Every structure is written in C-alpha cells, then in structure tokens.
Amino acid sequence: MKGPSFWSQFELRQLRCFVAAAEELHFGRAAARMNMTQPPLSRQIQLLEHVLGVKLLDRTSRAVKLTPAGRVFLLEARRILRLTESAALATRRIASGEAGTITLGFTAASGYSFLPSLLLQRASHAPNIDVALKEMVSTEQVESLVTGRIDIGLLRPPIARPEFTTLKVTEERLMAALPVGDPRLAEATLNLKHFDRQPLIMYAADGARYFYDMLTGLFEAASVTPIAIQSLSQIHSMLALVRAGIGAALVPEAAQSLHFDDVHFRPVETEPVSPVELFAAWRSDNDNPALGAFLDLLRPQSFEDLEALAELPDTAIQFPH
Amino acid sequence: MKGPSFWSQFELRQLRCFVAAAEELHFGRAAARMNMTQPPLSRQIQLLEHVLGVKLLDRTSRAVKLTPAGRVFLLEARRILRLTESAALATRRIASGEAGTITLGFTAASGYSFLPSLLLQRASHAPNIDVALKEMVSTEQVESLVTGRIDIGLLRPPIARPEFTTLKVTEERLMAALPVGDPRLAEATLNLKHFDRQPLIMYAADGARYFYDMLTGLFEAASVTPIAIQSLSQIHSMLALVRAGIGAALVPEAAQSLHFDDVHFRPVETEPVSPVELFAAWRSDNDNPALGAFLDLLRPQSFEDLEALAELPDTAIQFPH
DNA sequence: GCATGCCCATGCAAAAACCGCATCGGTCGA
DNA sequence: TCGACCGATGCGGTTTTTGCATGGGCATGC
Numbered sequence: 001m002k003g004p005s006f007w008s009q010f011e012l013r014q015l016r017c018f019v020a021a022a023e024e025l026h027f028g029r030a031a032a033r034m035n036m037t038q039p040p041l042s043r044q045i046q047l048l049e050h051v052l053g054v055k056l057l058d059r060t061s062r063a064v065k066l067t068p069a070g071r072v073f074l075l076e077a078r079r080i081l082r083l084t085e086s087a088a089l090a091t092r093r094i095a096s097g098e099a100g101t102i103t104l105g106f107t108a109a110s111g112y113s114f115l116p117s118l119l120l121q122r123a124s125h126a127p128n129i130d131v132a133l134k135e136m137v138s139t140e141q142v143e144s145l146v147t148g149r150i151d152i153g154l155l156r157p158p159i160a161r162p163e164f165t166t167l168k169v170t171e172e173r174l175m176a177a178l179p180v181g182d183p184r185l186a187e188a189t190l191n192l193k194h195f196d197r198q199p200l201i202m203y204a205a206d207g208a209r210y211f212y213d214m215l216t217g218l219f220e221a222a223s224v225t226p227i228a229i230q231s232l233s234q235i236h237s238m239l240a241l242v243r244a245g246i247g248a249a250l251v252p253e254a255a256q257s258l259h260f261d262d263v264h265f266r267p268v269e270t271e272p273v274s275p276v277e278l279f280a281a282w283r284s285d286n287d288n289p290a291l292g293a294f295l296d297l298l299r300p301q302s303f304e305d306l307e308a309l310a311e312l313p314d315t316a317i318q319f320p321h
Numbered sequence: 322m323k324g325p326s327f328w329s330q331f332e333l334r335q336l337r338c339f340v341a342a343a344e345e346l347h348f349g350r351a352a353a354r355m356n357m358t359q360p361p362l363s364r365q366i367q368l369l370e371h372v373l374g375v376k377l378l379d380r381t382s383r384a385v386k387l388t389p390a391g392r393v394f395l396l397e398a399r400r401i402l403r404l405t406e407s408a409a410l411a412t413r414r415i416a417s418g419e420a421g422t423i424t425l426g427f428t429a430a431s432g433y434s435f436l437p438s439l440l441l442q443r444a445s446h447a448p449n450i451d452v453a454l455k456e457m458v459s460t461e462q463v464e465s466l467v468t469g470r471i472d473i474g475l476l477r478p479p480i481a482r483p484e485f486t487t488l489k490v491t492e493e494r495l496m497a498a499l500p501v502g503d504p505r506l507a508e509a510t511l512n513l514k515h516f517d518r519q520p521l522i523m524y525a526a527d528g529a530r531y532f533y534d535m536l537t538g539l540f541e542a543a544s545v546t547p548i549a550i551q552s553l554s555q556i557h558s559m560l561a562l563v564r565a566g567i568g569a570a571l572v573p574e575a576a577q578s579l580h581f582d583d584v585h586f587r588p589v590e591t592e593p594v595s596p597v598e599l600f601a602a603w604r605s606d607n608d609n610p611a612l613g614a615f616l617d618l619l620r621p622q623s624f625e626d627l628e629a630l631a632e633l634p635d636t637a638i639q640f641p642h
Numbered sequence: 643g644c645a646t647g648c649c650c651a652t653g654c655a656a657a658a659a660c661c662g663c664a665t666c667g668g669t670c671g672a
Numbered sequence: 673t674c675g676a677c678c679g680a681t682g683c684g685g686t687t688t689t690t691g692c693a694t695g696g697g698c699a700t701g702c
Binding site for chain 1: 330332334373376377379388389390394397400404407411412413416421609
Binding site: 036037038039040043044060061062 | 689690691692696697698699
C-alpha cells in the first residue's frame with residue numbers, strides 16, 4: 001500500500017485553510033492569514049478537495065470563486081470550527097472548576113436553612129456550577145460518597161474515616177418547640193431544668209442517632225430526666241405532635257423555618273451554647289474540578305450571606321425538591 | 322521559539338484517537354481500532370491534552386477512566402466528528418447534483434401548464450433539488466441569466482447567443498377563446514379564415530413580442546386580416562375581455578387551465594400545427610451541479626408525465642406563485 | 643502585439659511530524 | 673515475590689509538510 005496514502009478523512013487544518021481561502025478569495029492573503037506561504041496552502045486545499053472528491057474553489061490565474069458545493073461546505077466548515085472552539089472552551093471551564101455539576105446529598109433537617117443559603121450563594125458566586133440535590137439520611141450519604149453517587153454530603157455526625165475530608169459548616173443553638181399555652185413560654189430563655197419530669201418528644205435512637213445521643217448526653221450532664229414520649233426522627237412530625245399538645249420538643253434553630261401555627265420557640269441554654277453541628281464531607285480523592293470551586297462556598301466568608309439570608313422573608317427562599 | 326512547535330489547535334485525528342480511547346477505555350484496543358499501535362495513540366492523546374491544557378483521561382497502569390472534563394469533551398468530540406461526516410456527505414451530494422438549489426425564471430404564460438408539470442416531476446425524480454421560482458418577462462430573464470440571478474429560464478423567443486444553451490420544451494397548438502354565443506363555437510375546429518374581418522383581441526407589440534410576431538406572421542401567410550382591438554400582453558386579461566364579448570382571442574393551449582366561465586375554446590388549424598413553442602435557456606458555463614440533474618427533467622421522457630398531468634383534474638395542479 | 647504584473651500550481655530539498663519497535667516503570671493478582 | 677498487564681518513553685526510519693524557486697495562464701497597459 002504505497003503512493004499517496006489513502007486518507008478518507010480531512011483534517012481541521014485543511015478546513016482552516018479552506019475557510020481562509022474562501023473568505024479572502026485569494027491564496028496569497030489566505031496563506032498570510034494562516035501564517036504560512038502560498039504553496040502549502042494550495043496543497044492543503046487540493047488535499048481537501050481530493051478527500052471530498054469535490055472541487056470547492058474555482059481558481060483561474062485571475063480570480064478565485066466558490067463553487068456551489070464550496071459555498072455549502074464553507075458553511076459547514078465554519079460550523080465545525082466554531083464547534084471546536086466552543087468545545088475546547090467548555091472543556092477548559094469544566095476542568096478549571098468554573099463550571100460543572102456536583103451532586104449533593106443532604107439530610108432533611110439541613111434542607112431547612114443551610115442548604116437554601118448555600119444554593120443562593122452558588123447562584124451569585126458560581127452560577128455555572130449545577131448542583132444536583134439528593135435528600136438522604138446520613139448513612140445513605142456515606143455509602144453514596146464511597147460509590148461516587150454523590151460528590152459531597154451535608155450530614156450530622158462527623159465521619160472520621162481517612163478517605164473523607166469533613167468541614168463543620170454550621171453550629172446552631174437548641175430551641176424548645178412549645179404548644180400555645182405552655183407556661184414555659186413566659187420565659188424568654190429556657191434551660192434544661194425546664195424539661196425535668198416534663199413530657200418531651202424524643203428522637204428515635206436508630207433514625208436520628210445524632211440528636212438522640214446529643215440530647216441524652218446533655219440531659220445526663222445536667223442531671224435532668226424528662227419524660228420521653230414517642231420516638232421520632234422527622235422534625236416536622238415532632239412539631240406536629242407539639243402542636244397537638246403532646247409535649248415539648250428540642251430542635252435545631254433551623255426548624256423555625258417550618259413555622260407551624262400554634263407552636264412557638266424559645267432558645268435553650270446549653271453547654272456548649274450551639275451544640276447542633278452540621279458537617280460537609282467529601283472524598284479526599286474526588287476528582288470533580290467543580291468541587292473545588294463549590295467548597296469555596298462553604299468557607300468562612302460564607303456566613304455573611306447566611307446572615308443576610310436570615311433577614312429575608314421566607315418567601316424569598318426557594319426550597320428545592 | 323523552539324521546542325514542540327506551539328499548536329494552539331487540535332486536529333481531528335486527535336479527536337478520533339480520543340474517542341476510541343474513551344470508548345474502549347484501553348489504549349491497546351483503541352489503537353487497534355485506529356489501525357495503529359499503542360505508542361502513537363498515547364502521544365496523540367497527550368498532544369490533545371496539552372493543547373487543551375486539560376487532562377481528559379485518568380490512566381493508571383491498571384485502568385483508564387474519563388475525567389469529568391473528559392466526559393464533557395467526549396460528547397463534544399463525537400458531535401464534531403458526526404458533523405464532519407455529514408458535512409462531507411452534504412457537499413458531495415451538492416457536487417453530484419443530487420441535491421441543491423436552482424433558481425428558475427418563467428413567464429406568466431409558461432406557469433399555466435408546463436411549470437406545474439415540471440415541478441411535479443422534480444418532486445418525484447429529484448426531490449432534493451430545491452427550485453426557487455421567479456416570474457419575469459423574457460427580457461428580464463435574459464438579463465438575469467447573464468448576471469446569474471437565475472440558473473435557467475423558461476421563455477418564448479429562443480435566444481441565439483452563443484453563451485446560452487436552449488432547448489425547446491413544449492409545442493402547443495393555438496386555441497381560439499370565444500365567448501358563449503359566438504357562432505364559431507358550432508365548429509369543432511376552426512381555421513384562420515374564421516377570423517377574417519372579425520374582432521380579435523391582439524397582443525401588444527412590446528409586451529408580448531413573441532405572440533405578436535407569430536400571429537401577424539400567420540395571418541399574413543394566410544392572407545387573413547382580423548380586426549385587431551386592444552393590445553394586451555397578459556393572457557388572463559385577454560380572456561376577461563373575451564368573456565365580456567369584446568371579441569375572440571388566440572391563446573396557447575395551456576391557457577385553458579384558466580377556465581373562465583362563459584369562455585370556450587376551439588383548436589385552430591395552423592401551419593405548423595403547433596406554432597407556440599416554449600424554450601428553456603441557461604448559461605452554458607453555469608457551474609451549478611444541480612442544473613445537470615434538473616435538465617434531465619426537461620428531456621424527452623418528460624412528456625410521459627406531461628401527458629399524465631393533462632389527465633389530472635385541475636385541482637390536482639399545485640400552482641406555485 | 644508584446645511586455646508586464648498578478649496569481650495559482652508544481653518541482654524539489656530541508657524540516658517536522660509521525661509511526662513502530664523495543665523497553666521502562668508501576669500495579670495487581672497468584 | 674514473581675509474572676502478566678498496561679501505558680509512557682527513547683529512538684531510528686519513513687511519511688508528510690513546508691518554503692523557496694519557478695512555471696504557466698491570463699488580463700492590463702503601452
């Protein structure tokens with residue numbers, strides 16, 4: 001198989017030469033534009049014509065004209081070249097983390113306040129990063145992080161495994177949710193003793209391990225023993241029971257966004273002051289470049305926006321799926 | 322400026338290599354698919370990554386994986402390659418005359434019957450050729466042929482200039498258009514003597530030179546002198562006058578498609594039998610490849626379809642603007 | 643009508659790019 | 673720990689491309 005090796009496909013270089021020639025209608029000027037001399041340009045175009053089996057330019061020694069086929073091919077060539085540039089651009093943007101998609105797991109509770117503020121920030125600071133949201137409990141999140149189904153998780157118990165990096169993103173005070181008429185609403189601030197021997201809607205040990213452990217720890221340290229009733233893991237269900245007058249509940253500040261009628265909140269003094277912590281966790285070896293840019297959103301300066309958000313009317317918060 | 326000459330743009334070859342590698346996720350197999358060995362393929366991909374400034378494939382000695390940027394670029398690369406193939410195909414089709422656009426000039430009269438049949442044929446025999454229609458009088462057509470505004474013209478006086486090629490496409494008999502009640506309608510066939518000293522709506526010498534010359538020639542040869550009234554160039558206007566009882570008119574057969582109420586037609590014996598000729602004309606050096614395929618429609622076998630058309634009800638004829 | 647200028651094609655030698663072979667280095671599984 | 677596998681790299685030979693010089697066609701001007 002000798003001779004002019006039979007190439008059945010053209011190259012972008014040939015397209016660029018052709019477009020230059022077709023636009024200049026002059027091989028010399030086109031060659032100059034391509035930073036080369038005229039003979040090679042001539043040959044690139046001959047090659048292109050040979051590959052296509054079609055004459056694209058009608059060239060006499062006096063003038064260069066496009067053939068009808070050439071006119072059509074010029075449009076196609078321009079489109080292809082435009083596409084190559086946008087492809088390179090888009091790819092570089094993805095690689096730089098300026099654009100891309102990250103998949104985020106979050107617990108229902110974190111969706112009440114931190115997540116909306118995070119998405120608000122993303123909209124202004126990293127508009128080209130798409131965030132795919134997946135609500136799941138913490139254990140599911142850990143599993144999904146391992147398999148790569150999510151890039152980052154918002155979860156409650158910090159995970160100490162070495163292959164993960166974690167970052168505390170919020171600390172919240174504990175709030176008491178009380179039904180209208182509860183005498184404790186007379187106080188501006190409560191402490192744990194207010195719950196001694198009082199009915200308290202408690203977290204389930206399995207479904208809401210973090211809150212269960214935290215509350216039992218706090219009560220033990222304060223030598224307080226509430227009357228635990230029910231055992232739930234969904235905060236909105238707990239508030240519904242509060243409203244029904246079953247008892248009080250202790251919930252993170254963010255739960256106030258749920259604003260049930262006839263349920264009011266009072267801060268509770270604890271040690272530490274803000275015992276409810278939320279963590280972000282991701283695989284240290286995650287290679288999604290958008291993750292880097294997204295993580296910047298989680299860092300300190302974030303909290304300016306967080307506070308700004310707190311002053312917004314609820315309706316301004318777009319609560320995603 | 323030495324070293325690996327700084328290419329700021331990638332080549333299609335690199336895209337093809339990348340797509341192969343991304344699909345196989347194995348450099349050896351990808352190279353086999355590309356009909357080459359593994360080292361050059363490795364280098365093409367390195368080159369591509371260097372040009373983009375982006376790592377597209379994560380390769381350990383054990384496995385090859387796409388990076389997020391690589392996933393995006395794979396989609397783009399596939400799109401570009403698809404586009405190159407369709408571009409080549411489309412261009413070859415244009416060049417072969419299988420597809421394309423031809424611009425056609427036609428006189429109002431030729432639009433009554435020949436043009437619809439021609440378009441009907443095109444629809445079945447050359448469906449990928451678009452026909453742009455422009456109604457214009459013969460002199461305009463000649464000018465437009467010269468300047469290239471139209472590729473081909475349907476006109477009446479054959480043009481004898483050497484830069485044009487012409488082809489007679491139809492011969493028609495002359496028909497007399499008579500108002501209801503005209504005694505000549507009693508005859509099945511008329512001859513020129515029936516018009517001696519009778520009122521006849523005549524063609525204008527300037528606007529319809531061809532018909533004017535033809536009729537005056539015919540009458541002179543037959544030593545017949547009609548009473549010429551009015552001088553029009555639009556056939557439909559003439560028929561309107563016939564209907565009003567002003568006089569008779571002599572029109573090409575095709576004018577019957579206009580079917581005015583209360584106007585009937587009778588063939589007229591002439592020498593030659595079919596004196597009304599229609600010609601197609603085009604520049605001999607027209608390089609529109611679609612013209613070749615289009616001209617095939619005008620050739621002899623066409624007339625099968627022409628006859629088939631004659632038997633169709635009028636409503637079947639799409640009369641284009 | 644001949645000289646001249648312009649322009650694209652072509653011959654040719656030098657330069658660059660590319661390919662295949664052999665081999666290296668790293669990783670996984672036995 | 674050895675061997676198999678896989679992608680990267682060094683290197684020599686071949687193909688391709690480039691630039692220079694030049695050929696040849698065509699229109700313009702004197």
